[in-house]
Amino acid sequence: MDFSAFELDDELRNFWIEVNDFFDQHATDEVYEEEHRTGSGYNNDLHEAMGKRGWLTPAWSLDEGGAELDALRQRLLKLEMDRRDPPHVTLSTTSMTVAVVRANGSEKLKEKVLPGVASGQIRICLGYTEPDGGSDLAGVRTKATRVDGGWVINGAKMFTTGAHNCQYSMLVTRTNPDVPKHRGITIFLVPLDGPGVEIQPIATLGGERTNAVFYDNVFIDDDHRLGPVDQGWAVMSAPLDSEHGVKAADGLAEINGGAPYEAALRKLLFHAVRWAKTPDVEGIVHFDKPEVRVQLAEIALDVETIRNAPGPMGRVISSEKLIERSADILDLVGPDALLPRGAQGAVEDGILEWGNRFAQGTAIYGGTTDVARNIVAQHMLKLPRPPKIG
Ligand SMILES: Cc1cc2nc3c(=O)[nH]c(=O)nc-3n(C[C@H](O)[C@H](O)[C@H](O)COP(=O)(O)OP(=O)(O)OC[C@H]3O[C@@H](n4cnc5c(N)ncnc54)[C@H](O)[C@@H]3O)c2cc1C
Structure with missing residues (x-):
């Protein structure tokens, strides 16, 4: 290196x-x-x-x-x-999925979608996770049934972040229930403004808005299919690898200049340092205490470590350090750090309180840190798959 x-x-x-x-x-x-x-x-x-x-x-x-x-x-x-x-969440989901449209979409679909993605008029969200689970993507149940001239979709997706600001969802569907589950999956780019689509907001602990999206007899023509019927697993693996950081786009991307949650930890560090340097009501400047400076320096080192952790390792460490350090900062600052934004006496206008709430969800989305550890084990360390239980 x-x-x-x-x-x-x-x-x-x-x-x-x-x-x-x-x-x-x-x-x-x-x-x-x-x-x-x-x-x-x-x-x-x-x-x-x-x-x-x-x-x-x-x-x-x-x-x-x-x-x-x-x-x-x-x-x-x-x-x-x-x-x-x-x-930038919607920009990220659009960038991941548009690569699939370019590689697998029909000419008609590409003509309709690609210019709008470039200009910003068309945005795409990820319709992977279902109410019954997200880690086991191959267990998808949302059904696409072939009909005259196209497909009819029925099912529900959970946590489709950004759906309310997107024109399309890249939807993972079951097209054949009679084959092993990794086969029998097909991907579609489904317009979100058609009849039968209902978007319901979900508020999260971290303040992010996501959505449940219901598909009730939604008709789409075959031009909206991405890749071959029943071979969606292979089609989907490109954006999944990109989301999980398995494959670097080029040599420059190998060093992870922004493992997903580095920015959040850096923001919390900035506010913790500013708090420490500002005299409190008794005139005490906490930054003058060596033990406070040591704690802040350790967090600064973590930020550097995260910045240089590539791929799925960056995904795991950036989330786990954010969870750990956002709690350390609350301990360091004391009870006032728990006051939310707008409350009288809130430290740094509630950013530290927000940071600890936001941190918790980062272990889940984009695939949990547990799943990312499996990816490190299997793809990086070439260890065998864990045995199936039951
Ligand atoms: C704020 C937010 C935004 C999201 N945005 C999107 C989005 O835009 N699009 C989308 O499709 N999804 C999205 N998700 C869903 C997210 O990807 C899933 O929540 C995640 O993949 C986990 O799925 P699950 O919640 O169903 O948990 P489950 O899959 O039910 O897992 C439950 C627990 O079991 C563990 N586990 C499961 N399988 C394994 C395994 N093989 N090895 C070890 N541990 C395992 C998990 O780590 C977890 O702790 C979002 C989630 C959140 C919270």
Whole structure:
């Protein structure tokens, strides 16, 4: 691994300045305020402004609505996004799924969807998890039945984050119940505005909004199918690998410049340091105490460790450290840290209280940390699969 310092040349430096200017202008306090209120992981103005620059699909050609950014510029853009952490969940789900549309969609579907994804008008959510479970994706029960001219879908999906701001869900369905469960799965890009689709909000402990989505006799034509019938497991593995960090997109992505929850821990550290440096009501500056500085320094080291943990290891450690350290910060600051935003006397306007709530869910979504450990064991360490129980 090469840890040597990297110098930006003038052109790259100018690009970085352009990226910073963009986020100064578009990732405003109002954007973060709206995100705090809605927990939607999406801001329309910011998303469309990125689309105008081609930065939603930065590697795509200019003709396709992208920005033709080379790997280094894509990296700078991503690092700046990670650093500022504007609402971006819907951008992430769209980026993951649009790759599947490009690789497996019919020409008609691609013509309809790809330009809109690049401009920001079309967004896609992930319809994987069902009420009966998310870890065992192959156990999917939502049924797609072939009918004249297309398919009819019946079933329910849980935790379809961003559905209320998306035009399509990438839906995992059961098309053949009579074969081993990893076969008999087919993927569709299902429009969310058609008859029979109902989206119900779910509020979470961490303040994020997600959704239950019900599909009741929803008809779609065959052009919405992604990949071959009954072979959805293979079709789905690309976005799953990307979500789990199994496969790096290129050499630059191998060092995880933003394991998913690094930004959240960095934000909590920033506020804990600011709290420590601000005299309290008795005039005590906690930062002057060596034991406080040691604790904060340990958290800063964790942030660095997370930043350099690749793939699924980054997924596990970023979540587990966030859970552990967000609790340590509450202990360090004391009971006032538990006051929520807006309450009288809330420390750092309730960010520390929010951080500990938010941390808990990070062990679950995108596949739980338990499942990520299995991936590390099987894909990285080449250990055998755990034996089946029962
Ligand atoms: C805020 C939020 C947003 C989400 N967004 C989305 C989304 O956009 N789209 C989507 O499809 N899903 C989404 N999810 C769902 C998420 O991916 C699932 O919750 C997750 O995969 C776990 O599934 P489950 O909750 O059904 O738990 P289960 O699969 O029922 O697991 C229960 C417990 O068993 C453990 N477990 C299960 N299998 C194994 C195993 N093989 N080895 C070891 N331990 C195991 C799990 O770690 C967990 O602790 C979201 C969830 C949350 C909380």
